[in-house]
Amino acid sequence: MPAAISVKDLRKSFGDFEAVRGVGFEVEAGEVFGFLGPNGAGKTTTINMLCTLAKPSGGSATVAGFDVVASRDDVRRHIGLVFQDPTLDGYLTAAQNLRLHAELYGVEKGLVAPRMRQVLEMVGLWERRDGQVLTFSGGMRRRLEIARGLMHSPRVLFLDEPTIGLNPQTRNSIWGYIRQLQESEDITIFMTTHYMDEAEFCGRIAIMDHGEIVALDTPEALKEQVGADRIRIETDDDGAAIAAIEARFGLAAGVSEGAVTFAVPDGEEFVPRLFAELGMPIRSVSLSRPTLDDVFMSHTGTTIRDAEESDGGARTKNKFAAQMMGGGGRR
Amino acid sequence: MSATEAGTALGAPAPVVTVRVPPRSFRSELRAIKVVWRRELIRFRNERVRIVTSLAQPLLFLFVLGSGLQQLSAASTHGVDLKTFIYPGVLCISVMFTAMFSAASIVWDREFGFLREMMVAPVRRSSIVIGKCFGGATVASLQGVILIALAWTVDVPYSLSLILGVFALQLLLAFSITAFGVMAAARIKQMQSFMGLMQLVVMPMFFISGALFPVTELPGWLAFLNRIDPLTYAVSPMRSIIFGHLDLSKQAEAALNPGITWFGWTVPMALEIFTVFALGMVMLGIAIWEFNSGE
Numbered sequence: 001m002p003a004a005i006s007v008k009d010l011r012k013s014f015g016d017f018e019a020v021r022g023v024g025f026e027v028e029a030g031e032v033f034g035f036l037g038p039n040g041a042g043k044t045t046t047i048n049m050l051c052t053l054a055k056p057s058g059g060s061a062t063v064a065g066f067d068v069v070a071s072r073d074d075v076r077r078h079i080g081l082v083f084q085d086p087t088l089d090g091y092l093t094a095a096q097n098l099r100l101h102a103e104l105y106g107v108e109k110g111l112v113a114p115r116m117r118q119v120l121e122m123v124g125l126w127e128r129r130d131g132q133v134l135t136f137s138g139g140m141r142r143r144l145e146i147a148r149g150l151m152h153s154p155r156v157l158f159l160d161e162p163t164i165g166l167n168p169q170t171r172n173s174i175w176g177y178i179r180q181l182q183e184s185e186d187i188t189i190f191m192t193t194h195y196m197d198e199a200e201f202c203g204r205i206a207i208m209d210h211g212e213i214v215a216l217d218t219p220e221a222l223k224e225q226v227g228a229d230r231i232r233i234e235t236d237d238d239g240a241a242i243a244a245i246e247a248r249f250g251l252a253a254g255v256s257e258g259a260v261t262f263a264v265p266d267g268e269e270f271v272p273r274l275f276a277e278l279g280m281p282i283r284s285v286s287l288s289r290p291t292l293d294d295v296f297m298s299h300t301g302t303t304i305r306d307a308e309e310s311d312g313g314a315r316t317k318n319k320f321a322a323q324m325m326g327g328g329g330r331r
Numbered sequence: 332m333s334a335t336e337a338g339t340a341l342g343a344p345a346p347v348v349t350v351r352v353p354p355r356s357f358r359s360e361l362r363a364i365k366v367v368w369r370r371e372l373i374r375f376r377n378e379r380v381r382i383v384t385s386l387a388q389p390l391l392f393l394f395v396l397g398s399g400l401q402q403l404s405a406a407s408t409h410g411v412d413l414k415t416f417i418y419p420g421v422l423c424i425s426v427m428f429t430a431m432f433s434a435a436s437i438v439w440d441r442e443f444g445f446l447r448e449m450m451v452a453p454v455r456r457s458s459i460v461i462g463k464c465f466g467g468a469t470v471a472s473l474q475g476v477i478l479i480a481l482a483w484t485v486d487v488p489y490s491l492s493l494i495l496g497v498f499a500l501q502l503l504l505a506f507s508i509t510a511f512g513v514m515a516a517a518r519i520k521q522m523q524s525f526m527g528l529m530q531l532v533v534m535p536m537f538f539i540s541g542a543l544f545p546v547t548e549l550p551g552w553l554a555f556l557n558r559i560d561p562l563t564y565a566v567s568p569m570r571s572i573i574f575g576h577l578d579l580s581k582q583a584e585a586a587l588n589p590g591i592t593w594f595g596w597t598v599p600m601a602l603e604i605f606t607v608f609a610l611g612m613v614m615l616g617i618a619i620w621e622f623n624s625g626e
Contacts, residue, residue, distance in 0.1 A: 053451060076453035077352040087444040091374050103366035104452035106359040107350045115348045148448075153350045184347050 002065055004029045004156050004188035005050065011058035012045050019045040021211040022059060027188060027204075029155075032178065034202030035192040036292070042211040043192040044084065047160050050190070051081055064155040077105070080154030082145045084161045090134040094125055094144050097133060098151055105152040119147040123177055139170035146177060150185075157181070159191035163198060175201055196292040205292075207299055214299040219292060226290040226298045229267025231274070232259040234283040241280060248277050355453060363454040364462040371433060371466025375473070382474065385432060389425035389478060393417060393485070396543070409583035414485040416587055419570040420542025422478050422497060423504060423562065429474040430505040431533055433467030434512020438525045441516075456622040460513060464615060467509030468502055475501040487573055496572040503604065504565040507611025511561075514614045517621035536562045547589040558593065564606040567591050571600055 005027035012020040020042040027033040035043045048054040050063055052072045061068045064078035088097050095116065102112045120126040123143035133141065142162065149157055159178075163171040175198070181187055191202070199205045199219060206216040215222055235241040241260045245253045253262035264270045267287045275282065353359065375381070397414035404413050440446040449459050479497055482489060519525050539553070540562035549557060557563050570588050579587075591598045 051451065073355055073453045076451060077354070081451055083444070083447065085444050087448040089370070089440075089445045089448075090443060091377055092370070096373065100366050100370060101448070101452075103362050104449065104454060105352050106356075106362060106453075107352065111348060111350045115350050118348050151350075152352045185349075 002029070003027060003062075004031065005033070005061070005063050005190060007046075007050070007059070007061040009059035010046065010049060010056050010061050012042075012049060012054060013057045018211055020049070023206075023208070023211075023213045024059075025206055025213065025216055027190060029188050030182070030186070032182060032189045032191070032201070032203045034199045034205040035190070035208055036194065036196070036199045036205050036296070037192075037208035038194055041208045043208055044160055046208070047158055047190070047192060051079060051158055052076055077152075078155040080149035080152065080157040082142075082149045082157070082159045082162055084164060086141055086145065088133045088141060088144060088148070091132065093130050093132055094120065094136075095129040097144065098148055101148050101151050107152050115151060115153070119150045122150075122180065123147045124173075139166050139173075142166060142170070142174065143177075146174070150181070153185070154187065156188045156190060159189065161192055161194070163193070163195065171195075171198070196296070199292050207296060209300045215295065222292065222295045223290045226294045228263035228265050229270075229290070230261065230263055230288045231267055231270070232256075232261045232286045232288075233274070234259050234285075235280060236283070237280070241278070241282075244278055244280060248279070249274075352453065355455075360454055360458045363452065363458040364465065367449070367459055367462025368466040368469065371436075371463070371470055374436070375433075375470045381432065382477075385429050385474060386425065386477060388428060389421045392424070392543070393421045393481075397485075407586070409580055409586060411577075411579065411583050411587060412486060415487060415573075415577070417543055418482070418485045418487060419573045420537075420540070420566050422475060422501065422573075423540070423542060423566050423569055424537050425478045426471045426475045426501045426505045427508050427533065427537065427562070429471035430467050430508035431512045431529055433470050434463075434509050434516050435522070435525050435529075437463065437513060437516035438519055438522050441520065442522065450622075450625075457619040460615070460619045460622055463513055464506055464509045464618075467512070468506035471505035471509070472498060472502045475505070486577075488576060490576055493572065493576045497569065500565065500569055500572065500604070503607055503611070507561070507565075507607050507614065510611045510614040510618055514618040514621065517618055517625070536560055539563070540566045542566050545587050545589055546591060547586075558591065561607065561610050563591060564598075564603045564610075567598075568600045568603045 003026040005025075007026070008024050009022045010020060010024065011018070011022050023042075023046060035046065037043050045054065049056045050061055050068060052068050052075050055069065063075045066074040066078065068075050089100070092100065098116045098120070099112060102116070107115065116129075117126060120129055123146055125140060125144055125147065128136070128140070133144065136144065146159070146162065149159075162178075163174050166174070178189060178191075178201070182189065193199055202219065204216065204218050205222065206213045207222075208214070215225070217225070233241065238255050238260050242253045242255070245251050245260070245262060249264075251262050251264060253260050255261070267289070271285060271287060274285070393414060397412075397417055401413045408416060437446065440449070450456065452459075475498065479494055482493075487493070515528055516525065519528065539556045539560045541557055542562070546554070546557050546563070546567070567588075567590060571590075574584060574588050590600075591603060
């Protein structure tokens with residue numbers, strides 16, 4: 001099966017500012033692929049190029065087998081888009097919004113009603129179909145946008161920060177739909193997020209920083225690359241414990257926050273050995289795995305939150321870039 | 332539909348309804364034009380307040396200005412009521428304001444993001460723009476019908492040819508004005524700026540057009556401005572249609588509806604109407620070009 005998305009050395013500059021500096025990756029059909037990075041890292045610019053909303057300054061990309069520059073229309077027919085900012089007509093009802101979308105995408109007349117029912121039921125808005133969108137809450141609107149993006153059975157669904165600004169409960173339900181989609185429809189999902197915990201749900205993630213992909217793999221593999229798990233044990237005699245760990249396992253341990261702490265690969269398998277071979281009583285043990293925060297930190301030297309706080313300059317440029325794009329730009 | 336319902340009722344997962352988006356065709360473009368047009372109508376129907384507010388200004392001109400200035404102008408109107416004289420102009424401006432507001436909705440659509448939904452659809456941008464202009468024209472003409480219904484208040488007798496003639500001209504004018512508004516809205520990102528444009532361009536266009544005065548023997552500068560004002564070419568034929576259904580003396584006709592002259596040559600009505608049409612098409616072309624060139 002050909003790749004759903006294939007990107008080679010894709011670039012985008014706005015004046016002197018390079019928003020995307022040559023990214024390349026492939027997304028397989030059926031995959032949930034995540035783009036992770038702080039605001040201003042170039043995620044939205046990349047997604048805009050893949051959706052044919054921005055012309056690349058260099059490189060190439062195909063989506064659903066079509067070139068994003070040469071076959072702009074074919075790309076558009078095969079993708080669904082859910083933007084970060086709302087794009088619903090608040091004066092129309094939910095059903096009218098979906099119907100309008102179906103007309104614009106030329107969905108076969110007889111299929112509009114059943115398909116609408118299906119997508120609205122999936123996001124739990126079937127009962128509210130005749131409500132004016134203005135009266136909907138933020139979460140309901142986002143769900144409706146997702147339903148609308150699915151109206152024409154896209155091959156690839158682009159979700160730009162689908163859960164931003166939503167409460168945890170709504171975020172969970174949106175992730176529920178995404179997993180349900182993956183099972184029920186023949187669809188590839190490409191999403192951006194800057195929530196670390198959400199990136200865990202993706203099959204693979206690309207970490208983006210300053211317009212470049214700094215790491216790309218499954219969440220598990222990325223965390224493994226960071227390396228070791230951290231084990232903390234409490235004992236009656238910390239000094240003896242440190243010496244014993246050194247002697248029996250060849251590991252360097254230290255005391256931190258009142259407990260003996262050391263790093264080891266495959267911590268889960270190591271813990272039973274530790275109990276069996278240490279030769280002294282252990283009062284408690286805790287094992288912590290590396291998080292995607294650690295992954296991000298190891299690739300960029302900063303946490304994602306710090307990156308956002310110190311990246312004011314880049315974000316201003318990003319905003320400028322969005323304005324340059326006119327029509328669809330973010331304000 | 333029934334398959335989906337049955338599936339849900341049994342609690343079994345509903346079968347996935349898979350749709351396929353067909354390649355672009357003439358038919359799909361027509362569908363896009365139609366749905367954008369229909370959206371304008373749905374929104375117009377939902378905004379009853381707008382229908383009332385956009386009537387206020389034309390009615391003020393017609394009845395307040397018309398009745399008020401009647402005292403001063405009675406001597407020079409050859410027995411024609413001033414309200415009757417400015418009625419054709421008012422027919423034009425009521426359409427003009429509504430059409431401009433329709434075009435302004437593009438600026439709203441941009442601010443609320445909906446424009447993006449239309450711009451990313453796999454249809455030509457020209458279809459979106461054409462649908463929008465047809466929508467604006469239809470909505471404005473519907474508004475114009477209310478004004479046509481008021482003909483009896485200014486002593487204009489109803490007849491089928493009058494109603495059809497006025498309606499057709501209003502439709503054409505509304506289309507051209509919407510095209511002008513859409514062309515402007517392509518570049519304007521904020522509602523305040525659009526309102527500013529209305530004050531700066533639309534109001535002067537209205538005052539200069541001759542909606543409120545005959546266009547003969549004007550001072551040179553005003554005559555010049557009048558001839559380059561597109562609205563002039565809609566007001567003049569509108570007045571000809573209305574006056575054609577009135578029983579007027581030769582002097583009154585000559586004084587009040589002299590027709591437009593270019594360097595002494597009287598422009599025929601057909602050319603006046605064609606001018607409105609041609610300007611509308613040019614502005615539609617520019618609007619399409621602008622939306623196509625934006626990413």
